[in-house]
Amino acid sequence: MEKDNEKLDLSGNLDGPAESQPLDLKAKLMAIQLSNVSAREWLQHRRETVKPWTEFLNTARFKTPKSVAPVGKRVVRNVEHFQSNYLFVFLGLIIFCLLTSPLLIVALAVCLGACYIINLKNKESKLSLLGHEVSLAQQYGAVGVISFPLFWLAGAGSAVFWVIGASFFLIMAHAVFYQTTEELEGFADLNMEVV
Numbered sequence: 001m002e003k004d005n006e007k008l009d010l011s012g013n014l015d016g017p018a019e020s021q022p023l024d025l026k027a028k029l030m031a032i033q034l035s036n037v038s039a040r041e042w043l044q045h046r047r048e049t050v051k052p053w054t055e056f057l058n059t060a061r062f063k064t065p066k067s068v069a070p071v072g073k074r075v076v077r078n079v080e081h082f083q084s085n086y087l088f089v090f091l092g093l094i095i096f097c098l099l100t101s102p103l104l105i106v107a108l109a110v111c112l113g114a115c116y117i118i119n120l121k122n123k124e125s126k127l128s129l130l131g132h133e134v135s136l137a138q139q140y141g142a143v144g145v146i147s148f149p150l151f152w153l154a155g156a157g158s159a160v161f162w163v164i165g166a167s168f169f170l171i172m173a174h175a176v177f178y179q180t181t182e183e184l185e186g187f188a189d190l191n192m193e194v195v
Contacts, residue, residue, distance in 0.1 A: 050084040061184070062177045071176055074183070078175040086174075090167045097159050107154040111147040115140060 065071050079086065098105055118139045121127065127134045151157075 046084045046087055050088065051082055053085070056082060056085045056174075061179045063179050064177060070183070074178075074180055075172070075175040077180045077182070078178050079171075081180070082174070082178075086167075086171045089170060090163070093163050093166050093170075097163050101155060101159055103154040104151075104156060104159055107147065107150045107156065110150065111143060114143045114147070118143065 065074060098108075118136070122136050122139070127139065
């Protein structure tokens with residue numbers, strides 16, 4: 001009972017965990033820009049590692065493999081060597097597919113426009129539906145669900161599979177038939193003896 005009557009002095013300078021405050025608009029933009037910086041750095045690295053297009057399209061180096069055995073090594077080496085070039089071939093096919101499908105461009109514009117309007121409206125005030133506040137993620141999800149039939153009618157599924165198929169075909173054809181520098185120098189056919 002004596003301990004209950006005693007008063008302990010607990011005063012002092014203690015640093016507790018920092019209280020998490022909601023991010024203001026500037027902090028959110030800075031966070032977005034940080035993620036964009038890494039994306040920009042990745043894209044810049046891809047641009048720097050692009051091999052010259054004259055080397056990439058050098059028709060004198062396109063030869064059929066002598067047998068099936070070196071095809072695997074040839075594909076791996078060419079994909080490693082021309083990885084950035086293949087990425088730009090893929091992006092070029094995406095742009096080509098979008099430009100040749102105007103309805104798909106309209107569907108994308110409608111979807112992105114709706115997302116932009118939702119973002120602007122959400123900054124002003126939160127949307128409440130039947131007394132419940134609807135979050136930004138739920139609003140974006142609703143746009144996705146509503147735009148799904150629009151993308152289906154625009155042929156987005158076939159466009160995606162066309163881009164994947166055409167990219168795979170072009171990249172694999174280039175990787176299989178393009179001779180590596182080791183093959184040109186004659187080192188690919190050398191078999192080392194164990195000593």
